[in-house]
Amino acid sequence: MKKQGRGMAxxxxxxxxxEGFPDHSIASVEIEDSxxxxxxxxxxxxxxxxxxxxxxxxxxxxxxxxxxxxxxPGDTHLTKSSGSTSATRQTFFTGNAVKEASEGLLSNIxxxxxxxxxxxxxxxxxxxxYIFRNDNPNYRLSYWELADKVKERGDSLKAExxxxxxxxxxxxxxxxxxxxYVAYTFVTQIVDVxxxxxxxxxEILNVYTAADIGKAINPKNVEGQIEGGTVQGIGMALxxxxxxxxxxxxxxxxxxxxIPTSMxxxxxxxxxxxxxxxxxxxxxxxxxxxxxxxxxPAIANAIYDAIGVRIYHxxxxxxxxxxxxxxxxxxx
Amino acid sequence: MKKMPKxxxxxxxxxxxxxxxxxxxxxxxxxxxxxDMLYLKIKRxxxxxxxxxxxxISKAQKIPGVVKIITAADIPEVKNxxxxxxxxxxxxxxxxxxxxxGDALAIVxxxxxxxxxxxxxxxxxxxxxxxxISDPLRAMEKDAPLIHQDSNILATHYLEKGDVKKxxxxxxxxxxxxxxxxxxxxxxLQIEAGIGVFDPETEIIKLWAATQWLHDTQADVxxxxxxxxxxxxxxxxxIGGAFGKKEDISVHIHLALAAIATKRPVKFSYTRExxxxxxxxxxxxxxxxxxxxxxxxxxxxxxxxxxxxTGAYASSGLAVVHKGMYHCTGPYNVDNVKGVAHTVYTNNTxxxxxxxxxxxxxxxxxxxxxDILSHKLEIDPVQFRxxxxxxxxxxxxxxxxxxxxxxxxxxxxxxxxMTGWKEGR
Amino acid sequence: xxxxxxxxxxxxxxxIIETTPFTRLLDLIxxxxxxxxxxxxxxxxxxxxxxxxxxxxLVASCLILALQADGAVITTIxxxxxGGHLDPIQKAFVETGAVQCGFCTPGMILAAKKLLEExxxxxxxEIKRGISGNLCRCTGYQKIFDAIKxxxxxxxxxxxxxxxxxx
Ligand code: FES
Ligand code: FES
Numbered sequence: 001m002k003k004q005g006r007g008m009a010x011x012x013x014x015x016x017x018x019e020g021f022p023d024h025s026i027a028s029v030e031i032e033d034s035x036x037x038x039x040x041x042x043x044x045x046x047x048x049x050x051x052x053x054x055x056x057x058x059x060x061x062x063x064x065x066x067x068x069x070x071x072x073p074g075d076t077h078l079t080k081s082s083g084s085t086s087a088t089r090q091t092f093f094t095g096n097a098v099k100e101a102s103e104g105l106l107s108n109i110x111x112x113x114x115x116x117x118x119x120x121x122x123x124x125x126x127x128x129x130y131i132f133r134n135d136n137p138n139y140r141l142s143y144w145e146l147a148d149k150v151k152e153r154g155d156s157l158k159a160e161x162x163x164x165x166x167x168x169x170x171x172x173x174x175x176x177x178x179x180x181y182v183a184y185t186f187v188t189q190i191v192d193v194x195x196x197x198x199x200x201x202x203e204i205l206n207v208y209t210a211a212d213i214g215k216a217i218n219p220k221n222v223e224g225q226i227e228g229g230t231v232q233g234i235g236m237a238l239x240x241x242x243x244x245x246x247x248x249x250x251x252x253x254x255x256x257x258x259i260p261t262s263m264x265x266x267x268x269x270x271x272x273x274x275x276x277x278x279x280x281x282x283x284x285x286x287x288x289x290x291x292x293x294x295x296x297p298a299i300a301n302a303i304y305d306a307i308g309v310r311i312y313h314x315x316x317x318x319x320x321x322x323x324x325x326x327x328x329x330x331x332x
Numbered sequence: 333m334k335k336m337p338k339x340x341x342x343x344x345x346x347x348x349x350x351x352x353x354x355x356x357x358x359x360x361x362x363x364x365x366x367x368d369m370l371y372l373k374i375k376r377x378x379x380x381x382x383x384x385x386x387x388x389i390s391k392a393q394k395i396p397g398v399v400k401i402i403t404a405a406d407i408p409e410v411k412n413x414x415x416x417x418x419x420x421x422x423x424x425x426x427x428x429x430x431x432x433x434g435d436a437l438a439i440v441x442x443x444x445x446x447x448x449x450x451x452x453x454x455x456x457x458x459x460x461x462x463x464x465i466s467d468p469l470r471a472m473e474k475d476a477p478l479i480h481q482d483s484n485i486l487a488t489h490y491l492e493k494g495d496v497k498k499x500x501x502x503x504x505x506x507x508x509x510x511x512x513x514x515x516x517x518x519x520x521l522q523i524e525a526g527i528g529v530f531d532p533e534t535e536i537i538k539l540w541a542a543t544q545w546l547h548d549t550q551a552d553v554x555x556x557x558x559x560x561x562x563x564x565x566x567x568x569x570x571i572g573g574a575f576g577k578k579e580d581i582s583v584h585i586h587l588a589l590a591a592i593a594t595k596r597p598v599k600f601s602y603t604r605e606x607x608x609x610x611x612x613x614x615x616x617x618x619x620x621x622x623x624x625x626x627x628x629x630x631x632x633x634x635x636x637x638x639x640x641x642t643g644a645y646a647s648s649g650l651a652v653v654h655k656g657m658y659h660c661t662g663p664y665n666v667d668n669v670k671g672v673a674h675t676v677y678t679n680n681t682x683x684x685x686x687x688x689x690x691x692x693x694x695x696x697x698x699x700x701x702x703d704i705l706s707h708k709l710e711i712d713p714v715q716f717r718x719x720x721x722x723x724x725x726x727x728x729x730x731x732x733x734x735x736x737x738x739x740x741x742x743x744x745x746x747x748x749x750m751t752g753w754k755e756g757r
Numbered sequence: 758x759x760x761x762x763x764x765x766x767x768x769x770x771x772x773i774i775e776t777t778p779f780t781r782l783l784d785l786i787x788x789x790x791x792x793x794x795x796x797x798x799x800x801x802x803x804x805x806x807x808x809x810x811x812x813x814x815l816v817a818s819c820l821i822l823a824l825q826a827d828g829a830v831i832t833t834i835x836x837x838x839x840g841g842h843l844d845p846i847q848k849a850f851v852e853t854g855a856v857q858c859g860f861c862t863p864g865m866i867l868a869a870k871k872l873l874e875e876x877x878x879x880x881x882x883e884i885k886r887g888i889s890g891n892l893c894r895c896t897g898y899q900k901i902f903d904a905i906k907x908x909x910x911x912x913x914x915x916x917x918x919x920x921x922x923x924x
Contacts, residue, residue, distance in 0.1 A: 006751070009699040010717050010744055012663035013691050014655075014728070042546040045349065046520075046574035047858025047895045052348045059340040066345050074568030076550045076561075084545035086579055086685055175491035175658060175671070176731040184728075186663055186740035188717075188747040210746035212739030220344040220854045220900075227897035228857065232575070232687060235516075242515035242613055247380025247432060247464045247679040252608040254803035254892070259519050262885045265898040271746045278737035282341050285737060289688045296692070297699030301713075304703065313512040314696065346851050353859030354847040354866060356794015356834035363793035446779070521798045521806055521860040521894050572796070572860030573894050604799045 001197045004205070005306025009298035010188040013290040014181030015088035020169030023182075025093035026080035029058055029101040030158030031147040036070040037062060039101075043082040043094040044074060048288055049221045050090040054098040056217055057281050061102035064129045064143075080160075088286030091217060092182065095281035096163035104159025109143060112150045112157070116141060165279070183278050185285045186212040189230070189294040191266075193302040197325060200318030202303060204234055204266040207295070211270070214278035214285035223270050225291045230268070233295025235260045241315050349570070358570040361541050362525035366597035369527070370399055372583075372590050373448035373600075375438040375455045376610065377430035380466075380679040381479070382459035384424050387437060392454040397447035400593050401455075402439040404428070407589060413556045413581050415548075415684070417646040419480060422556060422585050430459070431479055432644035432679050434610030441590045441598060468618070468641040468676040479644065479677040486646055489654035491636075491671035493731055499633025499668025503624025507704050511621065511697040515641075516614035517607075518686050522572020524611060525601035528587030532595060536563055537588045542571040544579045553584050564588065576685030580612050580647055612647050612684030615640040617656060617693040623701045629711045631720050634729075636660040636697070638673040640683070640690070647684035649675045656690025661729050662698040663740040664720040669729045714748045763827040767792070768836030776823040783807045783818040785826070786833060794834035794863045798892070805891030808864035809833050815871050815890075834863035837870065846870055846908040855904035857895035864891050869905045877913055879905070 017023040025043065032038040039058055045051040051071050059066040072078055082094050110121050113131045117124065117139075125134050132140035141149070147157040168177035192206040209226050216222040239258045243250040251257045276283030296314065304310045309324035352358040389401045404425030412418040424430050424437050438455055442448035465471045471484040478484060500506060526541025537559075543549040546566055554561045571578065583600040590598040602610070617640050624633040638657050642649030657673040686692075706713040721740045727733050747753075764773045767790065776785055783800075786792050786809065795818060798806030802820040809818045810832040838844035846869050849855070856862050865888060872879060872887035879887060884905050885898075893901060 007703065008713055008717070008747065009695065009702075010663055010721065010740065011691070011695045011699065012659065012722070012728075012740065013688070014659070014732075017651075019651075042568075044542075044544050044546065044568060044571055044574070044578075046542075046544065046571045046578070047860075049347055049857070052345060055348050056340045056343070056345050060338055063339075066340055066348070069348075071348070074546050074566075076546055076564070076566045079546070081545075081547040084548065084579060085574065086544050086576060087689065170658075170730055173490055174493065175489065175654075175729070176493060178732065180658065180728070180730040180732045183737060184663075184734065186722075186738075186743050188740075188743040190747045190751050190753070206751075208747050208750040210743040210750070212737065212743050214737050214739075215342065217341050218344060219342065221347070224854045224857060224896055224900055227899045228895045229687065229897070231897035232894070233692075236513075236692070240514070240516050242517050242608065242681070244466065244515055244680045246466050249433065249609045249681060252605040253801060254519070254604065254799050255801070257517060257519070257608065259892060259894060260897075261892060262889045262898040262901070265885065265902070268897075268899055269750050271750060273739045273742045273746060275737050275739050275742070277739075282338070283737070289691070292687045293692045293695045294699070297696045297703075300696065300700055301703040310700070310704070312509060312700070314514055344854070347854065347856055349859070350851040350856040351843075353856045353862050354834075354843065354850045355837075355839045356792070356863045357839065358859055359793070360796070360860065362797070363787075365788075365791060519894050521804065521858065521892065522796070523798065571858060573858040575894070601797075604801070604803075 002194050003197060003306040004192065004194050005302045006190060006192050007298045007301025007305050008188065008190045009294040009301065011290065011293045012184050012186050013088065013293060014184050015286045016182040017087050018167045018181035020167055023083060024162050024164035025082040025097040026160065026162040027094060027097040027101045028158060028160035029105045031143050035144055037064060037068055039069060039071045039098060040079045041082050041094055042074045042079040043090050044085040046085050048225060049218065050094060052221060053091050053095055053217045057095055057099050058102045061099060062106055063126050068129065088288040088290065091284050091286050092280040093163050095284060097161050099281040100161035101159045104161055105157060108157055108159060109146060113141065113146055116149055183285050185287060185290040187290045187294045189298045191298040191302045193299060193306055195303055195306045197307060200321035202238055204299065206267045209270045210273055211287060212273040213287045214280055215274050215276045215283035216272050217284050219272060222272060222287050225287045226270055227268055229291025230295045231260045231265060233292045234264055236314060237296040237299040237316055239315055360522055360572050361527060361569040362601050364527050364540050369597045369599055370441050370443060370594055371445045371448045372586060372598050373440045373452045374436045374586060375440065375452045377433050377435040377437065378457050379430065379459050379461055380433055381462040381464045382430055384426055384428055384430060384437065385460050386458040388456040389438060392440065392451040395447060395451050397443040398451045399443065400441045402589055402593055409558055411556050413552045413585060414646055415580060415648050416650055420645045432681055434681055439586050439590055441594055464679050466678055466680055468639050468678055471676050471678050479679065484677045485674050486642060486677055487650045487675045489657060489673045491657055491669060491729055493729055494668035496633045496635050496668045496670040500624045502632040504627040505705065505708050506622060506624045507701060508622040511619040511700065513617045513693045513696060515616050516686060518575035518577035520573030520575055520577055523602045523604055523607050524582040526583040526587050527597060527599045528591035529597045530591040530595055536565050537591055539566045539584055539587055540569050541583050542569060542578050544574050549581065549584060552581055553588055556585050557588060575687045577611055579685045582611055609681060613681050614686035615642060615649065615652055615683040619697040621697045621701055623705060625705050629709050629716050629719060631664055631666045633668040634661050634666045636671040640675050641678050641680060642675050643678055643680040643682035645682040647682050649683055652685065652690040656694040658730055659691040659694045660698060663722050665722060665726050714744060714753050717744050761824065763824060765826045765829045765831060767831040768833060778824060780823040781819055782821040782823050782826050785823040786818060792833050792835050796860055796863060805864045806861055808867045808891060810867055810871060815868060834866060837866060845911050849904040849908035853900050853904040853907055855896060855900040861891060861893040865901055873909055873912060877909060879909060
């Protein structure tokens with residue numbers, strides 16, 4: 001018999017290394033000869049999209065099209081440390097560093113333009129990579145023309161910035177501390193499942209997600225993180241287990257270790273809660289890890305709702321479900 | 333506060349690297365080729381816990397096309413590596429212990445992958461077997477053999493806020509359960525791979541290999557080889573997923589050693605099997621959790637004990653296990669919290685970072701408890717969560733007061749709204 | 758090892774190449790031809806990252822010997838479209854956010870290509886089934902479904918079919 005159930009889970013995730021570890025990101029932004037604006041960062045894009053995030057941030061601050069932004073490929077000898085792509089920290093840390101560096105560059109643009117135009121800053125305006133005096137928009141300099149003039153003065157148009165927020169080491173006896181993590185992301189998921197009580201097979205039907213991410217720099221990519229994280233959570237809940245017996249891995253391949261396929265994808269409904277109240281760039285918080293956390297318990301709770309049995313040991317495989325159902329019948 | 337409209341922030345700009353990825357142009361580490369390139373394979377441990385007594389590479393060395401075989405005896409100066417503690421050897425030497433099946437015994441460098449694989453099979457090894465400790469509970473027993481020099485309990489962390497005893501006396505309903513999670517593999521679709529090149533002029537070793545933290549990987553490689561940091565240059569190719577698995581050193585040090593030894597470009601690509609056996613996993617947790625709540629459905633106390641199996645090496649285990657504990661209440665106000673978290677060595681594949689870093693395992697426990705409690709109290713689960721959820725000014729289990737961006741209640745309301753929760757149940 | 762000479766057409770180009778009886782098609786494509794858009798994610802036919810189209814069929818090039826390609830017509834991702842000339846499927850992958858790490862992407866696009874050739878108007882269920890041999894660890898697949906739907910719509914519009922207007 002097929003039985004449907006609904007379960008929910010609400011989670012928090014404190015992101016950044018936190019706990020007093022030195023956690024920072026350095027980025028620089030410069031006007032390049034080639035007609036581009038170059039960002040130097042070591043932030044690793046593992047597919048999550050940090051390079052797109054910082055492109056959007058730099059374009060926003062510098063008022064240029066995203067196509068103008070170029071990012072140097074990560075290289076220890078051409079970039080400074082951006083810390084790890086982990087701990088859900090890159091949008092927050094490198095995002096802030098790039099934002100600040102872009103603002104630094106913008107300030108320099110104003111500074112040198114005011115010399116060129118013999119004006120004060122409030123008389124200047126910027127549009128699409130050009131700077132000009134309000135009273136004479138026809139006489140304008142592109143960032144690149146300005147950069148040439150700056151070069152003649154023996155300087156260059158670039159700025160470096162870092163983001164290095166303080167966190168506290170927890171007290172070793174109690175784990176207490178004033179600021180353990182830079183910020184928290186919150187997610188609620190409600191999941192609908194269908195359990196086949198004859199086979200123990202669970203199908204995930206719908207996943208409703210509401211995520212408080214402060215501000216989505218790129219909503220579609222945030223959604224992509226949530227969908228990808230959720231499907232990994234489905235894997236953790238229902239099928240994934242590296243079996244290690246007496247130190248030997250028994251299933252070191254993708255036939256023995258199953259991960260979700262396209263057939264396991266549920267229907268997604270996602271809403272982003274954007275309070276823009278975080279200390280991240282434009283109020284953003286990270287979503288990478290929190291995207292996966294609520295799914296597993298929400299599924300476990302939905303299975304309980306559907307068939308009245310609770311499995312305490314992951315993954316919740318068909319065998320475990322059938323065994324639990326049998327015991328439940330026996331105990332009746 | 334009204335925010336200025338934005339031009340690019342908040343917009344669905346296409347991924348900047350997508351064009352290269354849909355055309356196959358994006359270069360991942362395995363996609364880079366050099367002329368005159370050699371291939372590397374590793375001879376790995378033959379038993380999960382054993383002393384290495386003899387290693388014989390003579391047969392392997394005789395195969396035409398084998399360029400070099402490096403064992404620990406060739407690199408006495410090379411030091412251990414590791415993310416937080418340097419407890420992981422680059423190669424296991426004679427008289428030293430292998431602690432899991434991923435430990436490396438010899439580096440084989442040959443003209444082709446096939447030759448290198450063949451040579452690996454011909455390396456003969458004799459070991460003195462020790463008790464294999466696969467269960468963290470066994471590892472914690474007094475008479476269990478030590479996997480490293482000191483205790484098998486790598487670290488114990490504590491959490492204490494308020495007075496849990498008092499909290500449980502205030503509770504009308506208390507539930508206590510044990511939750512277990514399993515070893516997981518991150519399974520980034522791209523398997524570990526890289527290329528090392530030694531530049532004789534600058535004496536810089538260039539590595540093209542994925543890492544989640546460029547400069548930290550550089551530092552670990554450099555300290556292991558006893559070189560100044562700037563002698564190791566890592567260039568980040570496109571990365572085919574990570575999810576925590578690419579935080580740890582994989583191909584990097586072995587490639588650097590091979591490049592130095594042969595002065596030729598060397599490529600090393602793991603197999604999926606090797607990746608699953610030798611590289612980090614998600615920690616399996618055993619979580620004992622006790623939660624107290626009043627009749628009206630207000631949480632009063634949470635007590636938790638966590639045992640995290642970190643396998644043979646520390647990796648980021650010390651951080652993962654207690655971070656899990658620090659999240660034990662979930663996003664709910666609980667005045668009285670007590671916890672202890674043990675990170676334990678075993679002879680299993682070492683565990684490190686994976687998406688959620690301990691907080692993922694813990695959520696399974698606390699949100700199961702919330703569900704159980706809401707059924708016991710016969711309170712609607714949405715209402716139950718709403719009335720306990722954090723506000724501005726709430727305090728986390730660590731006593732951190734939340735001052736910014738506390739949207740947890742909105743997420744509960746929005747999720748319920750999407751499902752039309754009221755009729756839904 | 759004995760060498761053998763084989764000939765085939767790959768991405769419209771004729772190739773004659775020396776190989777061995779044990780060389781996998783995947784290695785021939787990557788190591789010899791340096792067409793590195795074709796990826797290896799498992800080497801065992803489990804993940805689909807090495808998918809190419811051979812004689813009109815989707816194949817896992819890690820499971821096929823180079824020898825079997827003698828006389829064959831092969832398409833890899835590099836033959837689908839590059840630079841300024843993206844195939845509508847590639848374009849749709851970019852636009853819908855179907856690409857994260859991108860490692861599954863070439864194989865996915867070839868699977869999608871084959872699916873749409875056989876079934877220009879697939880339902881979501883048919884799309885799911887059509888790419889079920891290709892694993893993606895990043896996206897959760899939804900945006901890949903979206904991409905294939907979008908491409909199907911555009912392709913059928915172009916053919917004067919029943920598709921909707923460009924999204
Ligand atoms: S590499 Fe061929 S199917 Fe995975
Ligand atoms: S995008 Fe990374 S595996 Fe699909």
